[in-house]
Amino acid sequence: MPNRGETLKLSETAPRAVITVIAMSGILVMAFILYFLTKEGIPILKDASITQLAAGRLWYPVSSPPLFGMMSLIGGSLAVTLTSSVLAIPLGVALALFLTEICPKRISGFFKITLEILGFLPSVVLGFIGMVVIAPYLQIKLELLSGLNLMNASMLLGVMILPTVATLSEESLHAVPQSQRDASYALGATRCETMFNVVLPGAARGIAQAAILGVMRAMGETMVVLMASGGAALLPESAFDPVRPLTSAIAAEMGETSVGSAHYHALFFMGFILLLITLSLNVLVIKIESRGEVK
């Protein structure tokens, strides 16, 4: 029956083709993102040179003539990312060590749920906590002009990236073979020595990946820095200076610009910078991962 064979064939190839085509929309979305961020961001180079953008400290996009110096914004992003990473990455690794090495199995489930809930907290809620709880506290305790500053935003960002770092580190600590721990104990090592000499080095690659992913999230987080970082476009000189990271500048100013203006393109250019940074960090993560596979 050649007829039946033919329809059978079509009923096989059709779903396959449809599914392949739909699956490719992921590539399409990614390509569109790259294309549109480039297309809307690059025109700013007509209004300001790349050195003016990168080295200019003054961000006055609506004055005349407008000044598009992004150095203080980029500096703000880096400062917030660095501070929150310093706060959260060691703590995240500590949590992971606790969960895999110390915590009894029976209650580790509870703590894992705690971490997961922490990760589900919407960023706007944390930003709100920064505004109504941490800011007044810092202001009174340290006698600052405003409690909305680098430290406030970094602490909250730390809370945001903590679950990511902890969960991913925990997975890689879990992957260290039990036999290596046994060997270490058999040599008379204490639990602390086993953790730091055997387990941590064994999971170093996974922990590095977790840390980079944490940094990536901190870099791109918007609502927390928008609400809690103070919003002053200055290079911070202390941990208690207000800052205006790239993400918060985009979020705060996009609503006030008209489509196609120089300011609009400048904001897209910032998005483009953020995109490049996260994509290169992503490539770094993939590199680390593939090196592990070869071994």
Added chain:
Amino acid sequence: MKDTDHETRGEALLSALDNSGDACPIRPNYAVFRKFADWLATFLLCSSMIFVTVVLCAILFFLAAKGGGALSWEFVTEPPRNGMTEGGIITPIVGTLQLIFVSMCFAFPVGVVTAVYFNEYARGGTLKKSLRLAMRSLASIPSVVLGLFGLAFFCTFLRFGTSLLSAGLTLGCMVLPTIVTASETALANVPQDYRDAAYALGATEWQTIYGVVLPSAFPGIITGGILSVGRVAGETAPIMFTGAVFFAPGFARGVFDSVMALPYHVYVLATAGTNIEKTTPLQYGTILVLLAVVLGISMVGMAARSRLRKDVL
């Protein structure tokens, strides 16, 4: 790990004894010091976990205590009134639900289909690799950058305007990688026996996927979907310039209307109001409702997932 047979374990021990002599130097003189260091490390690690748990509980209890008073039936069923200083939050609640619906209409089918492609059809090669790379890159993109993309592509280029559709699709792009990963795991967990059995009965590849693999992976796929709905409900940055508005007089009646959304409403109440003092109860109430929606959905997802895991094991 636990089933490692004794021989290999013994070998590992022996080789460790041979190689790692200097990794853990045993110095009996420092016995007290070593014991103390061990105790200290245990103490510090335990207290770090306790610290984080306390922080989370403090946040939740603080918000519950402050917002509890503002909650009432009127608050969740009435629209905002009087320049958003009075009334309820039904408009943003409905807006958030509409956003969830639109984003899932796009992200769920596309995500599941992509996962089916990865797990059942793809045979390696450039196409699969580029799609994998695209998915990973998409997952790493900052949400505000996705918002910019939504503004340039959906709102301006496709002329959808600042609308429910633009914002929903932007959110959909954001959760697409999450759904793909979850569905892929679910598909990979379907035992190969099921597929073999279907083939043995004479089913074709598509019949096997459609009739056997997808139904058995369905609970896992749905669980992944629920967890990503929680994320969609709480995100603010992607919708700020694509479809969420400061105030809307009523519900969106079509996909081209703009909407109010709970997370954006929290932001607006907390920062943009002229009567920030006056709206304090409204702020806490809105946050509590937002938390209830986000954590409620996420916990349903988590509970479903843990049941699934038990079934698998």
